[in-house]
Amino acid sequence: MTLNLKHHGAITGVTGSCHELTIGNQGILVDCGLFQGSDSQGRASASELAIEFPIDHIQALVVTHVHIDHVGRIPYLLAAGFEGPILCSEPSARLLPAMLEDALKIGFTRDHELIERVLGLISERTRAIPYNQWQPVFEDGDTALSIRLQRAGHILGSAYVECDARSGNARERIVFSGDLGAPGTPLIPSPEPPQACDRLILESTYGDRDHEHRDDRRHQLRTVIEQALDDGGTVLIPAFSLGRTQELLYELETLFHDNHGEPWRDLEIVVDSPLAANFTDLYRQLKPFWDEEALERVHAGRHPLSFEQLTVIDTHEDHVRAVDYLNDTGRPCVVLAGSGMCDGGRIVNYLKAMLGQPRNDVVFVGYQAEGTPGRDILRYGPRGGWVELDDERYTINAGIHQLSGFSAHAGRSDLLRFVNGIHPAPKEIRLVHGDPPAKEALASQLRDQTSARVTIPSR
Numbered sequence: 001m002t003l004n005l006k007h008h009g010a011i012t013g014v015t016g017s018c019h020e021l022t023i024g025n026q027g028i029l030v031d032c033g034l035f036q037g038s039d040s041q042g043r044a045s046a047s048e049l050a051i052e053f054p055i056d057h058i059q060a061l062v063v064t065h066v067h068i069d070h071v072g073r074i075p076y077l078l079a080a081g082f083e084g085p086i087l088c089s090e091p092s093a094r095l096l097p098a099m100l101e102d103a104l105k106i107g108f109t110r111d112h113e114l115i116e117r118v119l120g121l122i123s124e125r126t127r128a129i130p131y132n133q134w135q136p137v138f139e140d141g142d143t144a145l146s147i148r149l150q151r152a153g154h155i156l157g158s159a160y161v162e163c164d165a166r167s168g169n170a171r172e173r174i175v176f177s178g179d180l181g182a183p184g185t186p187l188i189p190s191p192e193p194p195q196a197c198d199r200l201i202l203e204s205t206y207g208d209r210d211h212e213h214r215d216d217r218r219h220q221l222r223t224v225i226e227q228a229l230d231d232g233g234t235v236l237i238p239a240f241s242l243g244r245t246q247e248l249l250y251e252l253e254t255l256f257h258d259n260h261g262e263p264w265r266d267l268e269i270v271v272d273s274p275l276a277a278n279f280t281d282l283y284r285q286l287k288p289f290w291d292e293e294a295l296e297r298v299h300a301g302r303h304p305l306s307f308e309q310l311t312v313i314d315t316h317e318d319h320v321r322a323v324d325y326l327n328d329t330g331r332p333c334v335v336l337a338g339s340g341m342c343d344g345g346r347i348v349n350y351l352k353a354m355l356g357q358p359r360n361d362v363v364f365v366g367y368q369a370e371g372t373p374g375r376d377i378l379r380y381g382p383r384g385g386w387v388e389l390d391d392e393r394y395t396i397n398a399g400i401h402q403l404s405g406f407s408a409h410a411g412r413s414d415l416l417r418f419v420n421g422i423h424p425a426p427k428e429i430r431l432v433h434g435d436p437p438a439k440e441a442l443a444s445q446l447r448d449q450t451s452a453r454v455t456i457p458s459r
């Protein structure tokens with residue numbers, strides 16, 4: 001079978017996911033995401049984000065989940081003339097417009113009419129497909145491709161993609177992992193490995209390490225907040241507006257439910273992001289896709305994503321006021337704001353105002369890509385170094401913490417369990433979506449544990 005795999009992104013790092021599967025003369029793309037941090041190599045303007053590879057033969061775009069590094073280039077794909085459907089899970093179809101509207105406003109254009117047109121086009125093209133059901137994508141003579149989405153446990157709506165390729169009598173099963181979640185991610189059922197697969201395209205973000213257990217991480221979050229608030233001040237948590245914010249709210253609701261002393265009695269949680277608030281609303285509407293534990297809480301009368309200590313800040317004026325107020329008063333407060341890697345968004349204003357004072361703390365809960373301010377704060381902050389934000393240096397006297405157990409990504413053991421659960425074992429595993437050391441470490445483990453040919457594609 002003339003089957004071809006190409007990787008247009010997430011090769012040198014973890015962003016810009018875009019993979020192509022071609023059988024004969026037709027193909028699909030899996031994800032079409034933005035590059036961030038040093039992956040972007042200065043690619044920021046519209047012309048530099050334009051799709052630079054041929055797409056005439058692409059019949060469909062399959063979206064694994066709606067994080068911006070997996071969907072952010074969809075407007076550019078449409079601009080390049082892509083006319084096929086956008087296939088994704090039902091929750092992803094609900095979440096996609098909100099994510100792209102935000103991305104369009106920031107990076108694409110300020111022209112509201114154009115934004116509306118692009119969003120209209122994306123809605124028209126989006127086809128929600130149920131989990132665990134085969135869907136034909138194309139058939140051309142004796143060549144055909146069907147796909148099936150399975151839960152990936154990463155964020156609500158996330159999926160890995162099973163592809164059934166047929167050419168004459170030859171058949172091949174290809175699986176794209178997308179981003180795999182860690183077991184025990186709040187609100188979301190854990191991923192199960194695929195039944196069978198000939199080739200696996202596997203993410204490797206944490207291919208070289210494991211996360212702490214989920215109970216530990218809740219305990220860690222509690223400890224870090226209690227310590228941080230001992231001297232007053234603000235705890236800043238840079239968080240992706242989609243996924244991580246809702247997970248954190250879920251864990252914070254648990255902590256409020258279980259703890260009634262200081263600082264919990266008077267503590268306020270602020271979500272300073274209209275986008276995160278919007279996604280939190282959508283998460284609430286998508287309850288049928290929550291896991292059992294979350295639904296049990298709902299039945300018990302609890303509100304995992306909308307508790308009384310939670311305040312949402314919407315307008316820019318209120319945001320500016322909140323930064324000033326918290327900075328002036330030192331009132332204990334936990335602020336969740338994006339972006340998760342501190343390379344933009346409202347978190348930057350908090351950091352500028354608060355990094356200089358030891359009573360404040362920054363708690364990282366997610367991966368910080370090379371070249372982002374988040375990575376620099378994490379690296380240089382604990383030694384009293386500085387970080388550059390909007391071309392200015394800010395000295396870091398605030399406490400800096402990292403909670404690895406909050407990753408929305410599978411750790412090394414989870415990835416190995418996923419692969420070892422596939423029978424018969426894949427013949428080839430391609431590692432993508434990871435920094436080089438993570439990929440190398442995972443490759444060597446996989447070579448030890450499986451019979452698969454493990455490769456690290458460079459294009």
Ligand SMILES: [Zn+2]
Pocket residue numbers: 065067070154179
């Ligand atoms: Zn993701």
